[in-house]
Amino acid sequence: MQSVVFDALVHGVYVVTTRLGDKVNGMTASWVSQVSLKPLLVMVSIAPPRYSHDLIKESRVFAINALRPDQVDLGKRFGYKSGRQLDKFAGLDWLAAATGAPILPQAYAYLDCRLTDTFTAGDHTLFIGEVVEAKILHPQAAPLVFQKSDFF
Numbered sequence: 001m002q003s004v005v006f007d008a009l010v011h012g013v014y015v016v017t018t019r020l021g022d023k024v025n026g027m028t029a030s031w032v033s034q035v036s037l038k039p040l041l042v043m044v045s046i047a048p049p050r051y052s053h054d055l056i057k058e059s060r061v062f063a064i065n066a067l068r069p070d071q072v073d074l075g076k077r078f079g080y081k082s083g084r085q086l087d088k089f090a091g092l093d094w095l096a097a098a099t100g101a102p103i104l105p106q107a108y109a110y111l112d113c114r115l116t117d118t119f120t121a122g123d124h125t126l127f128i129g130e131v132v133e134a135k136i137l138h139p140q141a142a143p144l145v146f147q148k149s150d151f152f
């Protein structure tokens with residue numbers, strides 16, 4: 001079966017951030033979903049080669065920043081290069097969430113999470129997080145919906 005079938009699934013576009021000591025990083029992710037109401041759990045599916053993969057495993061915190069429709073440029077900034085060699089936050093304003101993970105104040109909303117579980121699922125790892133703080137920062141805006149034509 002070809003991965004083109006995933007075109008049938010609708011996703012937002014998020015910058016998933018974390019902090020380990022002095023190191024902050026973020027990566028664009030669209031494989032993000034809600035998974036439970038009690039407790040409030042969310043899931044991000046991350047491929048093991050991503051720098052964020054190991055950072056989140058070690059820090060056990062992450063924040064999901066939901067981008068707005070006019071923020072495709074931020075999705076590209078965090079989605080095409082690895083934070084292993086560069087600081088993707090250079091020149092960007094950010095705030096620390098309750099967990100210490102970076103929040104982009106211009107994003108539509110954020111969900112700040114503590115890692116509760118990880119599961120290997122094929123060639124990705126599912127990171128399950130309990131939401132400890134969340135806010136719609138710009139209620140007059142809307143979340144960005146992923147479209148291939150914006151990114152590839």
Ligand SMILES: Cc1cc2nc3c(=O)[nH]c(=O)nc-3n(C[C@H](O)[C@H](O)[C@H](O)COP(=O)(O)O)c2cc1C
Nearest residue numbers: 027028029030031046047050051052079081082083
């Ligand atoms: C629109 C878009 C969506 C993406 N979604 C995911 C995703 O859900 N999971 C994933 O592992 N990588 C995803 N990526 C790829 C990572 O963002 C990319 O490999 C990034 O450079 C990883 O950064 P890091 O090495 O600093 O963690 C996506 C990239 C783009 C442009």
